[in-house]
Amino acid sequence: MNPAPGQVMWTPPPDVRRRTRIGGFLAWLAENRGLRLDSFEELWRWSVEDLDGFWSAVWEHGGVRSSEPYEAVLADASMPGAVWFPGARVNYAEHLLRQGADSEVAVLGRSQTRADVDLTWRQLREQVARARAVLVGLGVGRGDRVVGYLPNVPEAVVAFLATASLGAVWATCATEFGPRSVVDRFAQVEPVVLITAGGYRYGRKDVDRGEEVAEIRASLPTLRHVVDVEYGQWRVPDSLSWPRLLAGATPDLSPPEAVPFDHPLFVLFSSGTTGVPKAIVHGHGGILLEHLKNHPLSWDLGPGDRMLWYSTTAWMMWNALVSGLLVGTSIVLLDGDPGYEGFLWQWRVAERAGVTCFGLSPGFLMACRAAGVDLRGLDLSVRIVCTAGAPMPVEGYAWVAEQLGSEVVLNNGSGGTDVCSALVQGCLLLPVLAGRISGRVLGGDTRAFDEQGREVVGEPGELVITKPMPSMPIGLWDDPDGSRLRAAYFDAYPGVWKHGDWIIFHRDGSSTVTGRSDATLNRGGVRMGTAEFYGVVEQLPEVADALVVHLEDAEGGHGELLLFVVPASGVELDDVVRGVIRDALRVALSPRHVPDRIEAVPSVPRNLTGKKLEVPVKRILQGVPLETVASRDALLDPAALDPYVEQARLDRQPTPRSEPSQSSAVAPPS
Numbered sequence: 001m002n003p004a005p006g007q008v009m010w011t012p013p014p015d016v017r018r019r020t021r022i023g024g025f026l027a028w029l030a031e032n033r034g035l036r037l038d039s040f041e042e043l044w045r046w047s048v049e050d051l052d053g054f055w056s057a058v059w060e061h062g063g064v065r066s067s068e069p070y071e072a073v074l075a076d077a078s079m080p081g082a083v084w085f086p087g088a089r090v091n092y093a094e095h096l097l098r099q100g101a102d103s104e105v106a107v108l109g110r111s112q113t114r115a116d117v118d119l120t121w122r123q124l125r126e127q128v129a130r131a132r133a134v135l136v137g138l139g140v141g142r143g144d145r146v147v148g149y150l151p152n153v154p155e156a157v158v159a160f161l162a163t164a165s166l167g168a169v170w171a172t173c174a175t176e177f178g179p180r181s182v183v184d185r186f187a188q189v190e191p192v193v194l195i196t197a198g199g200y201r202y203g204r205k206d207v208d209r210g211e212e213v214a215e216i217r218a219s220l221p222t223l224r225h226v227v228d229v230e231y232g233q234w235r236v237p238d239s240l241s242w243p244r245l246l247a248g249a250t251p252d253l254s255p256p257e258a259v260p261f262d263h264p265l266f267v268l269f270s271s272g273t274t275g276v277p278k279a280i281v282h283g284h285g286g287i288l289l290e291h292l293k294n295h296p297l298s299w300d301l302g303p304g305d306r307m308l309w310y311s312t313t314a315w316m317m318w319n320a321l322v323s324g325l326l327v328g329t330s331i332v333l334l335d336g337d338p339g340y341e342g343f344l345w346q347w348r349v350a351e352r353a354g355v356t357c358f359g360l361s362p363g364f365l366m367a368c369r370a371a372g373v374d375l376r377g378l379d380l381s382v383r384i385v386c387t388a389g390a391p392m393p394v395e396g397y398a399w400v401a402e403q404l405g406s407e408v409v410l411n412n413g414s415g416g417t418d419v420c421s422a423l424v425q426g427c428l429l430l431p432v433l434a435g436r437i438s439g440r441v442l443g444g445d446t447r448a449f450d451e452q453g454r455e456v457v458g459e460p461g462e463l464v465i466t467k468p469m470p471s472m473p474i475g476l477w478d479d480p481d482g483s484r485l486r487a488a489y490f491d492a493y494p495g496v497w498k499h500g501d502w503i504i505f506h507r508d509g510s511s512t513v514t515g516r517s518d519a520t521l522n523r524g525g526v527r528m529g530t531a532e533f534y535g536v537v538e539q540l541p542e543v544a545d546a547l548v549v550h551l552e553d554a555e556g557g558h559g560e561l562l563l564f565v566v567p568a569s570g571v572e573l574d575d576v577v578r579g580v581i582r583d584a585l586r587v588a589l590s591p592r593h594v595p596d597r598i599e600a601v602p603s604v605p606r607n608l609t610g611k612k613l614e615v616p617v618k619r620i621l622q623g624v625p626l627e628t629v630a631s632r633d634a635l636l637d638p639a640a641l642d643p644y645v646e647q648a649r650l651d652r653q654p655t656p657r658s659e660p661s662q663s664s665a666v667a668p669p670s
Contacts, residue, residue, distance in 0.1 A: 002398050003434035006506070009397050010409055010432035020428045021296040028061050040429040040439060041509060048445040048467060051077070055084070055289060055443065055470060062292035066090050067258040074468070079495055080485055082468035085285055089258035092265050092284045093164040095292075097125050097256075099328040100303075106325060108306070109154040110349050112336030113201040113232040117154050124158070124325075129251035131162035137249070138193055138225050142167035142257055143264075147191040149182060149209075149216060150313050151175050151200050151335040155229040155242060157322055159195050164265055164284070167257035171267040171279075174312035174608065175200055175207075179215040181633030185269045188279045188477050190222040195242065198234030203337035208234060261285030262474045268316055268417045271607045271634060278488060279477035282420055290421045290471035291323035297442060298427045299357055299386060299411065303328035308350055309359030309386070310334050314608060316417045317359065317388065329357075343368045351378045359386040362412075363610050365396050366538075375403040386411045388422065389610060391513050391531035394435040395539060412437050414501065414513045418489070419471045423463065423499065424511045435535075436510040444469055448505045453493045460504050460529060462517050465497040472497070502529045516614070521550040521561065530614055536588045537565065542577050544568045545604045548595065549618040562621070563595035564644075566603060573600040599647065605640035613641075620644045621651065 003009060017023030026043065029035040033053070037043045047054040052073040059073075071087035100106050100121030107124060109117035119127065140146060146163040150156045150172060163170040171189055173182045175197055186194075194217060199208045213236050217226050228236035230243055262283040269277040295301045307324040308331075311317040324331045332353050338346060343364070350358050365387060385400055385408060392412045400410045410432050413425030423446050426438035440446050448461030455461075465472075476485050492498040502517040514529020521530065530548055537546045545566040552559040565581070567573050578598045585593045605613045616630040626645050632638040 002395050005394055005435040005512075006510070007394075007434045008431050009401055009434050010406065012429055012431065016428055021300050021302055022298075022427055022429055025057075025061060025297055029057060032060070033057060040427065043429075044440055044442060044509075047442040051443070051467060058289055058293045058443075059085075062289070064090065064095065064288065064292070070261070077468055079468050079497060080472075080482060080490055082472065083262075084468075084470045085261040088261045088285060090261060090285050090288060091165065091167070091256040091258055092288050093128070093161045094256040095288055096161065096323070096325045097128060097165075099325060100124075105330055107154045107157060108330065108332045108353050110332060110334050110336075110353070111151075111153065111201075112203060112340065112345075113151075119154055124161075126251055127158045127246060128161045128165065129253055130246045130249040131158050132165050133249040133252040134245045135162055135166060135168070135193065136252060138227075140166060140168050140193055142259070144168045144193075145189045145191040145267075146170055146193045146195065147186050147189070148172040148313060149175060149177075149186075149194060149196040149213065150229065151197055151231065152311060152313055152318060152333045153197075153229070153231065153335055154333060155195075155231075156313055156318075157331075157333070160266070160322065165256035167259045167263060169264045169267060169281075171269070172313040172318070173269075174314040175209055176202075176312070176608065177314065178633030178638070179212050179219070181631055182212075182216050183219040184631065184633075185277050185279070186216070186220055188276075189267055191220060192222060193225045193227065194220065194223055195227045195229060196236060196239075197229050197231035198236040199232060200234075200335065201232060203340045206233075210234065210236065259284055264474065266319065267477060268319070268420060269314070270417060271611070277634075278484070280417060280473045281475050281477055282471065283474045286470040286472070286474070287319070287323070287420060288326070290419070290469070291320065291326055293442060294320075294421050294425075295324060295327045295329070298413070298422065298425050300384060300428055301327050301329045301357055305329040305356045306332060306354050306381075307357040307359065308332035308334065308346070308353065308355040310338050310346055310361075310364070311359075312608065316420045319420055321359070338364055339367070343371050343373050347373075347375055347378060347380070350382060351380050354381045356381050357384045357386060358382045359388070361389040361610055362387050362392040362396055363390055365399065366393065369395065369399040373403075380404065382408060384409050384411055386413065388413050388415065390612075391515070391535070392435070393535045393539070397432070397434040413441075414503075415441075416499065418473060418499070419469060421471055423465065424503070424513070433510050436506065436512050439509050440511075446505075448503050449493060449496070449498075453496070457505050457507060460502050460514055462492070463499040463501040463503040463513070464493060465499065521548065530612075532589055533563065533585065533593065536584050537563070537581060540581065540584060542568055542571045542580060547601075547604045547612055547614060547617060549614050549621065551618065551621055560597065561593075561595045563598045564601045564604070564617075565598060567600055573598070601643045603637055603640050603643075605644070606636040607634055608636055610636065616641065617644050621648050623648060623652070 056073050067089040070085040075086050076083040102122035105118050106121045107119040160170045226239040227242050228239040264281050265284045268280045307329050309321045411426040413422035415422035424437045425441050430438040445467040447455050449464045450456050489497050502514045504512045514531045533548045543565050547564045550561050582594050619629045
């Protein structure tokens with residue numbers, strides 16, 4: 001039987017302060033700052049009311065080194081435009097590379113393309129030193145951009161850290177991205193070096209990317225060098241060999257370049273499903289401090305832990321995974337099909353690698369549940385499961401407890417590329433509540449606002465951040481006056497960051513993210529989150545997947561609520577099944593949630609990180625051409641939007657249409 005929303009699934013043990021790193025932080029505050037905080041709520045309030053005190057504590061507790069003393073913690077609290085730690089000179093890579101004993105394994109590369117690759121801390125430091133010399137030899141210096149069109153492999157980590165150590169700027173795209181999607185991103189930052197792979201293996205399928213690499217390099221006129229990591233059987237013509245360059249280089253053992261706190265470290269890109277991707281610039285100091293806070297205090301990571309989080313190099317979770325090394329945690333890099341071996345591949349890797357912190361998406365977890373995956377025969381070392389990327393249904397909480405045991409903590413969170421971290425998330429001082437995120441993150445003054453900018457509790461509102469965080473972007477690339485940054489985050493509520501999520505903060509401090517605010521449904525003035533629909537519809541045995549959009553009425557009426565469903569195998573979407581869906585929504589939610597139309601589709605469109613694309617579908621149904629709505633290269637399935645284009649064409653026909661028959665162009669495949 002599934003738990004009720006908000007039901008307690010795990011409670012912190014009595015000795016939690018002694019056993020956890022956040023407990024150690026509280027003890028440190030008592031000893032070094034004279035602060036005795038009795039609860040997480042007290043700790044969180046102090047962290048947002050005394051920003052100078054909190055972030056200087058993270059700096060000291062995390063052992064941050066600066067070649068020059070900082071002049072202030074927060075010299076200017078304006079948003080945008082906050083100034084953190086002026087005068088400081090730091091380097092992200094320096095702090096990461098000083099962790100770990102030489103003989104201990106730092107990086108475990110697991111792949112469906114080649115045999116396992118492990119790097120000890122000594123080998124990681126040596127490879128980064130060699131890569132640094134290689135990049136210097138290629139003319140790379142402070143401020144230059146190095147980009148990687150790479151799978152999630154150890155070579156990507158080495159290249160990133162070498163780039164960062166020079167004060168150069170790193171950016172990546174995953175190798176499944178098509179050329180247009182890559183060029184839309186990389187062309188903005190004008191790279192001088194491209195590090196790439198010529199192909200990869202995905203499950204049982206060999207994927208040659210030679211033509212894509214050729215098109216990308218031809219479209220980037222600033223490139224001076226292309227370097228091939230020689231992954232698997234594929235080779236990139238007319239390129240330099242990364243293995244040979246490293247083997248022939250004399251390690252550069254000079255100290256990493258000390259740069260200002262806000263010096264660019266890497267560029268992350270937004271999804272690009274609704275226009276040219278935003279190039280979001282993150283700084284050395286902001287990412288260093290945020291991850292020195294998040295990883296030990298939220299995820300309880302430190303020396304002796306091993307972290308696995310399935311991610312491509314295009315998602316901010318890749319950068320967060322690499323930062324596990326900042327706190328001495330070994331990281332497991334996965335490249336391949338996550339559904340391989342009936343969804344068991346990742347779990348078997350976790351078993352063999354001794355993973356203690358396992359990060360995954362709610363979608364993958366729920367797919368394991370739907371497929372009947374049984375983990376109880378595995379000898380897993382996992383003590384924390386972290387999830388992000390989508391709301392987690394209550395059934396997911398129950399499945400983790402059933403499969404992994406009641407002692408394993410499920411830490412669900414939500415944040416984004418924009419801050420390269422979470423904004424709401426659990427920690428080991430907080431209980432785990434079914435269907436909810438346990439709390440706010442330390443140092444993040446997150447709230448829910450209504451349209452007038454008033455805080456709301458217990459009802460949906462816009463997720464906002466009312467005070468600056470160090471890992472907020474230092475800017476968008478090529479936005480000298482900051483106008484695009486302000487338009488992206490600060491136009492709705494001047495001086496307050498609007499994140500773009502629709503959220504409910506409950507009175508106990510927990511929260512429920514109900515979807516993207518730009519995809520929120522508005523029926524007769526009542527706003528509803530898309531996650532509410534999916535939590536009901538996708539649990540029905542007749543439904544494999546679903547997507548819901550609301551088309552507003554220009555005359556001010558209720559508009560039209562459309563639900564698209566992928567029927568389960570062997571199910572026909574007929575009037576009986578439609579009735580089942582409508583009844584379930586009416587009973588579980590309200591009559592207002594019952595769709596006006598339910599259509600069958602072969603698939604639900606998602607971007608390359610697996611997020612549903614309600615907004616592009618809505619715009620297509622409103623008559624906007626596909627080519628201006630989304631780039632096919634930014635889609636998990638490039639053809640996934642085609643059925644919605646056909647639906648829009650049919651809807652524009654003058655003859656009124658009833659519910660579609662199975663001969664409809666958008667009917668599911670047999």
